[in-house]
Amino acid sequence: MKRLDGKVAIITGGAGAIGSATVERFVAEGARVAVADNRIELARDVASRFGDKAFAVHLDAADADSVKQAIDVSVAHFDDGLDILFNTIALTTSEFMRKDTTAVDVPLEVWDQAMRVNATGLFLACRFAIPYMIARGGGSIINTSAGSALAGDLTRIAYGSSKAAVIAMSEHIAVQYGRDGIRCNIICPGVIFTEERSKPIADLIETMKEHILTPRFGRPPDMAALATYFAADESAYVTGQTICCDGGQLIHQPHVADTRKLIARGVPG
Numbered sequence: 001m002k003r004l005d006g007k008v009a010i011i012t013g014g015a016g017a018i019g020s021a022t023v024e025r026f027v028a029e030g031a032r033v034a035v036a037d038n039r040i041e042l043a044r045d046v047a048s049r050f051g052d053k054a055f056a057v058h059l060d061a062a063d064a065d066s067v068k069q070a071i072d073v074s075v076a077h078f079d080d081g082l083d084i085l086f087n088t089i090a091l092t093t094s095e096f097m098r099k100d101t102t103a104v105d106v107p108l109e110v111w112d113q114a115m116r117v118n119a120t121g122l123f124l125a126c127r128f129a130i131p132y133m134i135a136r137g138g139g140s141i142i143n144t145s146a147g148s149a150l151a152g153d154l155t156r157i158a159y160g161s162s163k164a165a166v167i168a169m170s171e172h173i174a175v176q177y178g179r180d181g182i183r184c185n186i187i188c189p190g191v192i193f194t195e196e197r198s199k200p201i202a203d204l205i206e207t208m209k210e211h212i213l214t215p216r217f218g219r220p221p222d223m224a225a226l227a228t229y230f231a232a233d234e235s236a237y238v239t240g241q242t243i244c245c246d247g248g249q250l251i252h253q254p255h256v257a258d259t260r261k262l263i264a265r266g267v268p269g
């Protein structure tokens with residue numbers, strides 16, 4: 001018996017790095033998966049790898065009607081209700097991130113866009129999925145936040161704030177629908193390495209390496225593994241939890257990297 005045998009899942013942002021790795025993992029674990037994204041051609045490419053176990057559906061997180069339609073179409077496609085919603089959508093392009101600066105300088109439309117897609121978009125997917133889960137007797141929602149929801153940074157105030165909203169929203173859902181059998185958990189990825197995204201920021205990556213505790217950066221399958229745990233019945237008693245998948249980036253003393261260098265120079269730590 002596989003961990004997600006017989007389950008129906010929707011992965012929003014399923015064409016993305018973490019989303020597509022999780023489509024692969026969920027299908028391998030026995031689920032049927034709707035790959036929902038606004039980059040529909042990429043979503044189709046991802047779904048086509050898994051025959052009738054996956055299908056692509058267009059979803060624009062900035063448009064409530066589109067989100068509702070995508071959830072309805074996904075449930076109808078598998079004719080089986082809905083067990084799992086994994087929300088991975090966010091505005092992540094470097095073009096967008098460059099505009100997301102500081103409290104004084106960030107353009108209001110950038111703030112609004114981050115909230116609209118990263119927070120409201122995920123909220124809408126939950127809102128339209130929950131009735132299907134209630135009808136089925138329960139389900140598992142997994143929302144993707146980020147480390148920047150838990151600690152401040154020099155830039156990206158809108159992204160971090162929208163990701164903090166994801167945590168609060170998820171905790172409210174866990175409380176409001178727990179007795180309906182619906183669990184809602186949150187994953188905060190740290191640096192999840194993808195070749196293409198890391199190349200232009202090689203210097204930043206080297207600096208960040210000093211601040212993780214594991215020998216390597218995370219990769220999309222690390223996120224897929226945690227999402228699988230939250231999606232499966234083995235986590236039946238876990239809800240409202242925020243788990244960081246970040247190599248320990250946020251749990252150590254801020255001076256650890258500097259102390260390591262002192263120790264390497266022979267200074268007692």
Ligand SMILES: NC(=O)c1ccc[n+]([C@@H]2O[C@H](COP(=O)([O-])OP(=O)(O)OC[C@H]3O[C@@H](n4cnc5c(N)ncnc54)[C@H](O)[C@@H]3O)[C@@H](O)[C@H]2O)c1
Pocket residue numbers: 012013014015016017018019036037038039059060061062087088089090091092093117121144145146147188189190191192193
């Ligand atoms: N990769 C990392 O290092 C990292 C770190 C922290 C948090 N995260 C979070 O993890 C999640 C997934 O990240 P990723 O690295 O796979 O990013 P990604 O950009 O590869 O995937 C995000 C997906 O969301 C889709 N999307 C964006 N706007 C949309 C909209 N309006 N409607 C529908 N789809 C839309 C994109 O098309 C894309 O396929 C995101 O929520 C991101 O904020 C990632």
